[in-house]
Amino acid sequence: RGKTPLGRPGLLLGIGDDAAAFEPWQRPVVVTTDAVVEGVHWRHDLIGADGVGHRLLAANLSDLAAMGAQPLYGFLNLGLRPETEVAWVDDFLDGLLGLAGCFGLTLAGGDVVRSAANFASLTAVGRAGPRLLRRSDAKAGQVVVVSGPLGDAGAYVLMSERGLAIDSEWGVTFRRAFHRPWPAIDLGRALADLESPAAMGAVMDLSDGLAIDLPRLCLASGLRAIVEADKLPVSTALWNLAEALDLPVWELAVRGGEDFGLLFTCPEETAAGLMRSTAAEIAGGLTVIGRVTEDQRVLIRAEGESLALPRPQFVHFGAADPR
């Protein structure tokens, strides 16, 4: 127990003692934490309790994915209004524990407290892979890659806010993206497993949309980037929405947050190799969207012009509290 670096470390003490304890391991310990509040990060008319639980854990796991870590243990603090129904809490836990089960994460501790507003605060602990993936490791000339289609989760919020019918065929795509985001754990671990450090660049997760997250990655790396609007991976549903709203589809793609895919940079040949991997397939596919530069600004080439990446004009849940 606890001797082989790749075995799953066992829980020595779980809920019921003063604290949880688990076996140590021989790679860095990775920890992330997130909190969501009723009325700020979720609205009852847009999402059920199971979706809130799923999305909170997905945000945590997405952070672990961006470090290349394997999820192991979670710690949950729940603040509940006295009139909150038990069924709501059950549904919340169903959503959270369902996703936890998919990745082998064990809920090992937590607390329930009374509160004037419902909130949930989750801390996840994971084990790093052979290498830690950082935001600051981009190198000039590397390609910029994203996983999955962009903008679908944001499109769900946009449609809801504008009162557009989300029971259309494409509404289903957005609803799924918003309610059941799939964190790119397998992809993150595949990136951390690459044999040569030179094979990888910077990595982060797409939590606030490309227009916010790509400049963050560039800032951390001390570099810039240029992306091609017509290379951004978008769903047919997003094309349809863009047409209905008379907006360029790339604007919806870069502004929508909470897709929870990965954004990373790497040499062109690494990207080519990764695209054929199962991890890439599970993550919804990989797309090279641009290149790291030593330019002055982070740019997008669209409609024949090079533009600054636009800041989001509509507020999605969570954008009020950018991380």
Add this chain to the structure above:
Amino acid sequence: RGKTPLGRPGLLLGIGDDAAAFEPWQRPVVVTTDAVVEGVHWRHDLIGADGVGHRLLAANLSDLAAMGAQPLYGFLNLGLRPETEVAWVDDFLDGLLGLAGCFGLTLAGGDVVRSAANFASLTAVGRAGPRLLRRSDAKAGQVVVVSGPLGDAGAYVLMSERGLAIDSEWGVTFRRAFHRPWPAIDLGRALADLESPAAMGAVMDLSDGLAIDLPRLCLASGLRAIVEADKLPVSTALWNLAEALDLPVWELAVRGGEDFGLLFTCPEETAAGLMRSTAAEIAGGLTVIGRVTEDQRVLIRAEGESLALPRPQFVHFGAADPR
């Protein structure tokens, strides 16, 4: 780095990337989490922001102390009403980081979110000592020991609730106990360092008062206990309060919560040895208050009778949400 089991493991990545990462170590990883909510766990008329920050971390550290762990990293989620003043947040962090500095705990991550009620959720990560201290390891015939005086923090809340003047000489003792509890980290580590496993029994921290916590320890160990009312360690201040309220002082001692000392069982000779240690002195002294039995109930011998340990009759902050 990270090679010697007793060196402090380094932070590899702190605030600013997707997650924090730190060097692994060779002993169990201990994690605890607590949340406090404005109006439920603290009232502005009873405590300042610095006290709230100090107490939240003290509760976390007290849990680590009860496991015999060394505190290493903390992760804080803050929920804030939009009208919360920056000075309040500064004071809160001063209180929390001041205590963190005393024990070498580094704040390595967290989030600030908007909320309808102010709340703080803290997760602390520590490294176990040579042995994990559990609630379930009591053995019949061992003595029951507590650290520090009992009931002073609870007395502060009681006086506030009854509108009694807390600017009296004894009020100062209670105020200090309530505002600046000192977690028994050194004592916990000393207990975990004892050479023979047979030298120790069960350990937990006194967060809800002896009347609640001792039955919990007994339940976890499948045993019972009897304590002597006239052996309970109490301050002169508590004697004075008991006289003013015409209550037996032992009732105030067993009912007051949030003293954050340790409650443990061990062979009589271990207790005798520990009492002369520096760790015991830092923890406010050790007192043998009774003995573990195979009896039917958890009892207190007071005024010539053996009584069931009374449940608290006044609610202190936090008792509304027993852990």
